[in-house]
Amino acid sequence: MGMTMTQKILAAAAGLPEVKAGQLIEAELDLVLGNDITAPVAIHEMDKFAVDGVFHKDKIALVMDHFVPNKDIKSAQHCKCVREFACKHEISNYFDVGEMGIEHALLPEKGLTVAGDVIIGADSHTCTYGALGAFSTGVGSTDMAAGMATGKAWFKVPSAIKFNLIGKLPKWVSGKDIILHIIGMIGVDGALYKSMEFTGEGISSLSMDDRFTIANMAIEAGGKNGIFPVDEKAINYMKEHSSREFKVYEADEDAQYDAEYTIDLSTLKPTIAFPHLPENTKTIDQVEEIFIDQVVIGSCTNGRLDDLRTAAEVLKGKKIAKGIRCIVIPATQKIYLEAMEEGLLKIFIQAGAIVSTPTCGPCLGGYMGILAEGERCVSTTNRNFVGRMGHVESEIYLASPAVAAASAVTGKISAPEQEENRS
Numbered sequence: 001m002g003m004t005m006t007q008k009i010l011a012a013a014a015g016l017p018e019v020k021a022g023q024l025i026e027a028e029l030d031l032v033l034g035n036d037i038t039a040p041v042a043i044h045e046m047d048k049f050a051v052d053g054v055f056h057k058d059k060i061a062l063v064m065d066h067f068v069p070n071k072d073i074k075s076a077q078h079c080k081c082v083r084e085f086a087c088k089h090e091i092s093n094y095f096d097v098g099e100m101g102i103e104h105a106l107l108p109e110k111g112l113t114v115a116g117d118v119i120i121g122a123d124s125h126t127c128t129y130g131a132l133g134a135f136s137t138g139v140g141s142t143d144m145a146a147g148m149a150t151g152k153a154w155f156k157v158p159s160a161i162k163f164n165l166i167g168k169l170p171k172w173v174s175g176k177d178i179i180l181h182i183i184g185m186i187g188v189d190g191a192l193y194k195s196m197e198f199t200g201e202g203i204s205s206l207s208m209d210d211r212f213t214i215a216n217m218a219i220e221a222g223g224k225n226g227i228f229p230v231d232e233k234a235i236n237y238m239k240e241h242s243s244r245e246f247k248v249y250e251a252d253e254d255a256q257y258d259a260e261y262t263i264d265l266s267t268l269k270p271t272i273a274f275p276h277l278p279e280n281t282k283t284i285d286q287v288e289e290i291f292i293d294q295v296v297i298g299s300c301t302n303g304r305l306d307d308l309r310t311a312a313e314v315l316k317g318k319k320i321a322k323g324i325r326c327i328v329i330p331a332t333q334k335i336y337l338e339a340m341e342e343g344l345l346k347i348f349i350q351a352g353a354i355v356s357t358p359t360c361g362p363c364l365g366g367y368m369g370i371l372a373e374g375e376r377c378v379s380t381t382n383r384n385f386v387g388r389m390g391h392v393e394s395e396i397y398l399a400s401p402a403v404a405a406a407s408a409v410t411g412k413i414s415a416p417e418q419e420e421n422r423s
Helices: 006-012 039-046 073-088 103-109 124-132 141-150 175-186 201-205 208-221 232-241 305-315 333-341 344-351 399-409 416-422
Strands: 025-028 029-037 060-063 093-095 118-121 135-138 152-156 159-168 193-200 225-227 259-264 271-273 281-283 296-298 324-328 376-379 395-398
Touching: 006 025, 006 118, 006 135, 006 193, 006 225, 029 039, 029 103, 029 141, 039 073, 039 141, 039 175, 039 232, 060 073, 060 103, 073 093, 073 141, 103 124, 103 208, 118 141, 118 193, 124 135, 124 208, 124 225, 124 232, 135 324, 159 175, 175 208, 175 259, 193 208, 201 344, 201 399, 208 225, 208 305, 225 232, 271 324, 296 305, 296 399, 305 333, 305 344, 305 399, 324 344, 333 344, 333 399, 399 416
Parallel strands: 029 060, 029 118, 060 093, 118 135, 159 193, 159 259, 193 225, 296 324, 296 376, 376 395
Antiparallel strands: 025 152, 271 281, 271 395
16 A cells, blocks of 8 residues: 655654554654744753753754744743753754744745654644645644654654645635635544645645645644645755755555545635634635724744735735734744845835734734734734634634735725725
8 A cells, every 4th residue: 555745754754664544653853843932841841851961953943933022021031941941952943033033934944844854843833844845743842842852753644635736826816725725625623633735736836935824724624734745846945945955755646545635726716714713714705894903914824925025016005094903024034134125014114014023923812913802803824713813802814915915905804806996
């Protein structure tokens, strides 16, 4: 019986000729990730272990991104804990104020994630790196601690679902719309502990930023990981950003899948996830007049350069609607600088938006955009659970940068065509 792409990567990491769905394995890790919320817990757990040091100072990444720059004393204490740990163990990949970014945009940019890697991170959206053909998945802080100490982790080998993408996306439709469409189709538990494997000729038309967005939200369908084939675009990205060797794995023709779906990208429309689950999706033509209070464009899902370019294209020469707060957050310092050099930040500011330093802040209800009772936000983030961005009676509508920017101009959920027709 053949293996899926994910199963081949795990078999190699476990030193086995083959693995099967449901099999328990111990795999060697290429990278262990933590942030300013999850790493302190892992560090305190490591203190209980009978180990001296970490397994490899170059294979641990600690990114201060959730409450950084520190929003209060508690967040400052957390960062101090991680900073001292990184110093003590000479962690090579420690990223703090001035060189930090949102972890899942930063690590590929820094060349720390490549095809064939096995990566765990104490953050659920660690599945992002599947865009490069890596097996990456979120774990708890205790597993992170064990990974930092031993360089190994236990896994149950996941079964898989295949998503065959054909056609090409229309204007103003992006990777965010693809993954929201899929989650709306299969539900938030539709891929529970399964590998979401994307294939098909339609992938070639997707940018790397589109792929990062799709893989990032695999967890919102319950997926263990999301993964893309390693094509020319992925190889070029890795060669540009990394000096590390990568390994390309391909699924066997007789690989077994629990289900297979074919999605014609040309038929997709701008898609919005309504409160309070990512599966509660509607296409823009199904949306009635919904007025909003805030727009957030950023996060590990949609804070990359393509996302900012799209938002700027919509906002150029226009004004944010009176009473709407529009917050733009470039995902890394490099993206921030590139956006500045391209004039994107000027477009945002002239439109009436604010531009923040890279941070996860508002996505998890941390800071930089907390919602009050009864407020509504259109956000390019990845979760819209009750109370996710603030008050339990606030509402979050997940959307693409194009829809978010257009909604900021009209003051209600809109697509760019709708916004243009009103101007």
